[in-house]
Amino acid sequence: MAEVTAAAGQLSEAARAELLDLCEDQFAQLEKLQNEIILCESNFCENPQEQSVNRRIATEAELKLWQTVEPTLLAANSEILLQAGKEEMLKLCSELEMVVSCSEAKRDKLRETIELEQKWLAEKRQVLEAAAVHTERLQAEKENSSAHNVLPDTKAKIQKMKAYQDRLMEALGDILEKYAPFPQNSSINKNTEIDEDLISLREILEVLMNKILNTPHDPYVTIDNTFWPPYIELLLRHGIAVRHHENNFKIRLENFF
């Protein structure tokens, strides 16, 4: 009814009058129904179960109504029908346009998603290929290697590692000898007294390394008078050693990975 009155603006006098009559009829019927509703005592109650029952009854009633209802013509006048139909069509058009733009946006979004997913798939495929190659290689290795040649292999590897370590150690020793000589009276200010028990940087490092390797749970070394303070400073400043959190006189080798 509301739409019909809204459309009435562009109609001829006769059609307009007819439409208003229709509206009045409808409104009279509405008033009649309203009075009936008010006269009806509502027997609803607040129990949720009963409310579900009410709901079912109301829904069933509505269903029955929809099943029995016959489609009726809005009005007999063709002019009114044309006008109403035109408006409905325009409304429908604008709604459908909205649907189109919405679904287009959705389609674009989906396209983007599918691109991303395909990229992802390609990446995963590559990973799978790499993994397959790896397993193949491992499989082949497993077949080739037996208990007989694993042991010599490992031994050779250990030997190689040891040689490498020795070389590293030697290099470290050389460097230390060259650039961090044993603290001597001559090398520094004559006024400062040098403790006779001092040990070289190489020995300090040795102590630290042995400590961290032998007792990994307690890698800290207590600083005593044999440690020349500038060397400790050097180690700490360059991040080779770190101090204990609570005890200033303890240091340990930094964790190298």
Added chain:
Amino acid sequence: MSQLRPFSKLPALNTATVLLVENEEQFQQSLAEALVEETSVTVNVRLSKSLPLPTDSDDSRPRIDLVVFIINLTSELSFQSAEASLKYLDPGYFLGKVCFMVTNGRNASVPMERLDAVRKLAATLHCPLLFAEDKTPDGVASAAERLWTILKVAAGLVPITTALYLSNLSRCTLPPDIDQPSFN
């Protein structure tokens, strides 16, 4: 006890009336402003802190097509107030003319139990449960839009649809295992 009845008054022409019930009275003002921007029909928004409504304004009040309970999840009082207000509604309203709107649902300090309680309440009353963002203008606008969709139907402005029909489709339902501790 004066109950609010859905059909006690004649409807006005081209008008939809919504009653926003919120204990804190924070969100209802901005939501109302967003709702009345609708131009195709007259939208009346009535605000209230809780039900029952004062009886002296009974005559001037239009027929209320939809009652919306706004529940702020961060406040227990908000939920209790909405729950207490429910009994002042005629059961006829629960056939599609009530809906719950929850705010602050994304707040981390909200206990899960409260949201579950609201969902249970909405499910036992077969009402739709909407979630709204009240801090941003966009959130308010989209909340108003969703509410308007329900209001249009509840006010009878959409042909071939009724409030009961819509609410049968949009009512809140509970997963059957919500009471189990593993439910997440």
